[in-house]
């Protein structure tokens with residue numbers, strides 16, 4: 001029995017139930033399809049990652065069939081061309097993917113083809129957890145308690161699929177056109193990132209060796225290397241949360257002092273699960289305010305302010321460092337994401353959906369569930385969100401979480417020679433100090449595009465115009 005394994009966001013051989021079950025049945029045809037019906041196709045940075053991750057997967061498998069179009073049509077054609085009698089895949093949880101996969105399963109069944117799907121990407125299916133009242137969870141802590149109490153399945157070993165590479169079917173990886181054309185904004189990214197299963201495993205090993213100890217307290221410091229940077233690997237399924245849990249639990253078993261760090265780290269992956277739970281139950285999470293009172297929020301439209309934020313030219317160094325890190329590397333530290341997102345939605349009062357769209361295009365870990373939940377959390381419109389009236393002061397945040405200004409110096413080199421006391425707020429430095437550091441505000445580095453105190457007052461006034469709503 002020949003089985004097509006339709007790879008999507010499970011780009012690995014280990015702990016891959018669809019691949020493992022297919023390999024147990026006989027020859028495997030490994031396929032990847034660029035879904036041209038997806039209303040939210042991956043952004044530029046994700047496409048860069050996807051290209052390299054597929055190249056790594058192809059090297060591990062020996063062969064891949066690449067297709068592009070409507071997955072239903074393409075899969076039916078591939079079944080005909082290969083004589084396969086089954087199609088297996090691992091589930092995705094975006095609203096479009098759920099609808100598409102249901103239709104494909106039904107069409108394949110009608111054609112007498114066995115279609116089976118598996119869970120490879122989450123610790124628990126989003127429909128498996130419910131409150132005592134049978135409702136979806138809306139608050140993280142009880143969700144996490146329920147998820148933790150279930151435990152998790154042991155990861156599966158590496159699949160060893162057999163099967164001949166079908167000649168002349170599909171196209172080449174290069175022809176999918178996933179890499180940037182024109183200016184190569186991703187030049188050098190291969191030195192920062194290693195997409196693929198081996199890169200994910202190496203990243204986890206490095207984190208366990210060098211970053212995990214101290215994670216609980218130091219994960220908030222963008223100037224330090226105490227986060228895992230596993231998010232793109234998890235998004236593309238180059239490693240599973242079960243594998244990550246098994247690895248860090250093993251580390252805690254070897255060294256009990258790591259337990260608080262492991263617990264905190266596991267709970268961050270819990271937020272990933274919670275975001276997927278929310279997206280599954282509230283499918284308009286990326287488009288609509290979860291709290292509908294925010295539908296009346298008087299957002300500002302300002303193309304100039306949005307562009308200044310995107311380019312890292314707001315005049316607030318921590319915001320600018322984060323936005324420039326994003327553009328230069330395809331990622332941004334979580335603390336900087338929170339401060340930059342808060343600045344957009346509160347100081348500039350620009351609709352969170354503009355920020356979400358920019359992140360979607362520029363993040364290598366852009367993920368519909370995590371991105372939507374992250375933005376709605378910061379904007380105050382989401383489930384279990386930060387209250388809108390808690391407005392981050394970008395200068396205080398910078399002093400607290402980047403105390404020596406190392407993160408700011410790395411991404412805003414024009415400020416590098418300012419002393420530690422001034423680096424977080426050059427607009428408060430005296431003229432002599434600025435002159436000594438070679439800084440001319442408004443020329444070499446922007447003046448703040450808004451005054452913190454005034455922006456805060458305006459944001460609170462705008463918030464005062466909307467009611468209480470769902471919560």
Ligand code: FAD
Nearest residue numbers: 227228229230231268269271272334365366367370371374
């Ligand atoms: P670590 O601290 O090492 O955490 C381990 C893993 O836990 C991460 O890889 C990630 O999978 C998960 N995780 C950690 N924090 C969160 C969180 N707050 N929400 C959900 N999962 C989390 N994360 C994405 O993966 N994709 C996104 O598109 C995304 N957009 C975001 C947008 C905003 C406005 C904000 C505030 C956060 C967003 N996040 C997103 C969450 C978080 O910033 C990243 O997951 C994290 O910075 C990734 O770095 P890391 O792998 O080093 O994290």
